[in-house]
Amino acid sequence: MTGSRVRAAKGQGGLLREQLLDIADQLLEEGGADALTIRAVATRAGVTPPAVYLHFASKTELVHATCLRVWSSLFLELEEVSRGVPDPVTVLYETCVAYVAFGLRHPSQYRLVMDGEATEASRQNADACFRYFRDKVTACLDAGVPVESTTETARLLCASVHGAVCLLIHQEHDAWPRDIARYVTRVASAAIHGALLTASHASPPSMSAVMQSG
Structure with a gap:
């Protein structure tokens, strides 16, 4: 399931980071370590993988x-x-x-x-x-x-x-x-x-x- 697109207003990058972590936590709970990927987080957040990489350099x-x-x-x-x-x-x-x-x-x-x-x-x-x-x-x-x-x-x-x-x-x-x-x-x-x-x-x-x- 893909969630609604996550956007952060100017100066609210920290808020987007916390939202991405919320999604990552959900993926872990649902499917374990294999389910937690940059692409999976991006898809559920409604953003592109590069948007996730702005906050996390790697999986x-x-x-x-x-x-x-x-x-x-x-x-x-x-x-x-x-x-x-x-x-x-x-x-x-x-x-x-x-x-x-x-x-x-x-x-x-x-x-x-x-x-x-x-x-x-x-x-x-x-x-x-x-x-x-x-x-x-x-x-x-x-x-x-x-x-x-x-x-x-x-x-x-x-x-x-x-x-x-x-x-x-x-x-x-x-x-x-x-x-x-x-x-x-x-x-x-x-x-x-x-x-x-x-x-x-x-x-x-x-x-x-x-x-x-x-």
Whole structure:
């Protein structure tokens, strides 16, 4: 389907750029990375490909900008769930919940960024996410949680939530758990309990340890 022609008045090139990104995001949601091309964006916008190239020098740059814009909303969501919560461990839990939920809501963008196809977007977002989690772990340490290494603990948390997202988004949707909300909260709970309980030492699991923790 071709949309109405997009025109930007003089001095409103930024508005046209945002409209092109809106279309690129729609194409990603509808057909994944293969559907997102300069020509497809131009066709849906009702402009010629050169008009798109005025804002994005290549498909890679277009993908990069589209992914970064979506991912910027993640950090707004993470800040929102943290606002007004005094317990840093609860904040860390809610951060994990929000992260996994975000990835499952934006599977195409998540795959593009975290699988490395949008190279610069991948680097920026991976670094930003890691630093965000490490800051939250540091807050737990400051509150008295025995954390030997904030870097190692943050790395374990990132591996847990990233793995939980990837496990589903690389499968057909009908293979996903029926109760996604329960999946998300259990992943977050398991990640927090696992990472923080082993934050000061990594002891091998045993039947007695599991029974005691219950």
